[in-house]
Amino acid sequence: MPAVSVVMKGSTMGTVSGVDGKYSITVRDRESILVFTFQGYATQEIVVGDQREINVTMGARATPTVTEAHTRFCVGLVVVPPYKNVYDENEWVGGLNAGYFFNKYNGAGIALRNKTGIHNSVGSYGNITRWEVSQTFIGAVYYGNWGRNSGKVFLQTNIGVGALVYVNNNPDGIDSNTNPNVGLLLSESIVYRPVRALSFALGFECVLAVRPVSFGALTLGVNYHFGR
Numbered sequence: 001m002p003a004v005s006v007v008m009k010g011s012t013m014g015t016v017s018g019v020d021g022k023y024s025i026t027v028r029d030r031e032s033i034l035v036f037t038f039q040g041y042a043t044q045e046i047v048v049g050d051q052r053e054i055n056v057t058m059g060a061r062a063t064p065t066v067t068e069a070h071t072r073f074c075v076g077l078v079v080v081p082p083y084k085n086v087y088d089e090n091e092w093v094g095g096l097n098a099g100y101f102f103n104k105y106n107g108a109g110i111a112l113r114n115k116t117g118i119h120n121s122v123g124s125y126g127n128i129t130r131w132e133v134s135q136t137f138i139g140a141v142y143y144g145n146w147g148r149n150s151g152k153v154f155l156q157t158n159i160g161v162g163a164l165v166y167v168n169n170n171p172d173g174i175d176s177n178t179n180p181n182v183g184l185l186l187s188e189s190i191v192y193r194p195v196r197a198l199s200f201a202l203g204f205e206c207v208l209a210v211r212p213v214s215f216g217a218l219t220l221g222v223n224y225h226f227g228r
Contacts (some may be wrong), residue, residue: 003036009033009045017189035168059090070163073098076201076221095219105145111160111185113137113207115226134167136214137183137207153193155199158187189219199223 005022009032017023025034027048030194034054036044040060072099075096099109119131144223145154158161189203206216 003038004058005035005037006150007035007037009035016190018199028199031225044051057174073226075169075223076219097221097223099143101143101225105143105154105156107143109141109143111137111141111158113185113205115217132167134169135164135207136167137164137185138162139183139185141185153190153192156187156189156191158189158205160185166208181209182206187219189221191223197225199225 001021002017002019004017004021004023004123006017006025007016008025008027011027011028015025027034030049032048032210034046034048036046036058037055038058044056044059046054046056048054049121050107063196075095086223087161094114096112097108097109098113101107114136116132119133120128122128139160141158141160141162143156143158161184164181166179166181168179170213187203189205190200191199193199199222201219201221203221204216204218206214208214215227
């Protein structure tokens, strides 16, 4: 077999077999080990001993090993709030995911979501009071692929549970308060992965809570994968 790599183990000394499969190499001593490698075939290791001619038959083709574990960091930019009416103006300022993927599509990690905005309440005399509102969610999330996928495109569902903090600040300093709560994060997204290390996601996600109120939005995310 041509182009087989022949290297003396533990050294940089080596050669490559010719078109006729023959090779020549000088070794240090009889304890030297020759390593024969060829892409797609099992590696062979032979102790030289007293042999002056070593003929090797490369083993069966090695089964390709595909490691699908990834550490994924993704930054989600929320582009559209789910609701808006005459008296409420809500603006998303972004979200962050960090997680470990134990196979190509499924993993677990943490999620951070934050939403701020202005709430205009109209009093009985028509006066308007503006409230600064902020809601922050941080919790553990499971990233799961329960939809059909076709290589680079798949449907992903995220489920998470975490703490939700609601801050309501009156500009006049009246009735300012902070209310912690437990929230549930649900997300559906279509993920497109053009290359192994980068993917894009488009979907809808919401954080469910009794009080403070639930919130959600359409999301656009960019995910960077690195690891094995």
